[in-house]
Amino acid sequence: MPDIIARVNGQPLTRNDLDNAIQGYALQHYRKSMDQLSAEQLRQATELALEQLLARQLLFLQALAGGIVAPVPAIEAEQERLCANFPSAKEFFATLAKAGISPADHFRMLRQDLTVNLFCERQLAELAPPTATELERAWNEQGPRLQMPLKIRAAHLLIRDPGGQSAPARQKCAALAAEATPENFAALARQHSACPSAASGGDLGWVRRGTMAPEFEDLAFDLPAGAIGGPVATQFGWHLVLVLERQEARPLSREEALPQLRQKLHEERRNQALQALVRDLIAAADIRLFDATLPWPSSLSSPG
Structure with a gap:
């Protein structure tokens, strides 16, 4: 019987789900497995992974309700992209295994992530682009601080x-x-x-x-x-x-900076819209957290 730590609209989240989310966070942000994190890194990874896990579960359920599922070729392509960050595919899967993530678990995690991404893209597709006035204001406020960072070949x-x-x-x-x-x-x-x-x-x-x-x-x-x-x-x-x-x-020239500022403003608008969507889903959701040792995410008002 899996160790259920929470239910989101009746759907269970297990300890394995959370551990996989923490492992994914650790690999992405620290390039370490969970057992290599310091106590503070583990605390931060647990809190943020749980918050992301609950939010993405709500988005995933909403996507499935709308008939949106990531296609298998897209999942396989993303797996190949991740493998390319390692010396070989064997090394990649060995790192996952060391972190306690099986190939099946990883495929399932990618399926959920890509499904959520697809759902969010469709939800946010109609956002208006930044106006010329907004771009000019951003350039005046941020332009002097923008730089092309050091890069090496x-x-x-x-x-x-x-x-x-x-x-x-x-x-x-x-x-x-x-x-x-x-x-x-x-x-x-x-x-x-x-x-x-x-x-x-x-x-x-x-x-x-x-x-x-x-x-x-x-x-x-x-x-x-x-x-x-x-x-x-x-x-x-x-x-x-x-x-x-x-x-x-x-320093960046104005011509170089404007595309970056446009992208930044667009991302800010997307993030605000996505946060509003998640808040609406949370407000209507039945979320119950059963493990009292886990940090209650700051995005949720109170335990279910």
Whole structure:
């Protein structure tokens, strides 16, 4: 019998549902599994995951009531996109397994997420775009602070060693570091790297902060163009990093800023409309939380 922690309009939410939501939050925001979080990170992840879980369950039930379900090809495509963030699909599913998420659970989570996204897109499709007056006001208020962030074009070589604990793996990476030059880096990556980027000489393209493992970024973004750094350990193993090019941060021109401001205003309008929709669903919902140790989400007025 599953451990039911809540019911949303009569539909059960289990401890496994919450754990999966916490694991998803941990992987997305901390790039860690739940058991690797600090006490404060776990508290925050639990509170936000529960709030999101209840809201998305309400949206999911509303979508199903309207006959909206994400198609299987879209779910499979999203799974492939997520796999691309890992050295291999095997590594991706191993990370999920370590977090206690089975392939079936992950597919079900993606189905719910994409169904909710599809429902929200249809609900918000008629929102009016920002006006010229709103854009001009946003430019006057925010323009001087807007910047094009630093980005680098980087290549890397990965010696697989999840957790970075293997001395032989580190020694192999260190030996390659002693051999590597900007001229032979691509050839070494093609021969030795365990990352799919090996096929392109380790080239990762242009990247910004917040898109790679923190340890990788701390090294890569401090390197000048043409420099090689490492070995550095991440959850995937040991890396050598070559910075091919750097584009330093700079202020945005008005022409560059207006599309970003338009998108920002549109997203703010979407978020406000979505929050109003969720508030309406919550107000009409029967939500009962059975585990007194869980934090009651701030978006709900009182326990059911």
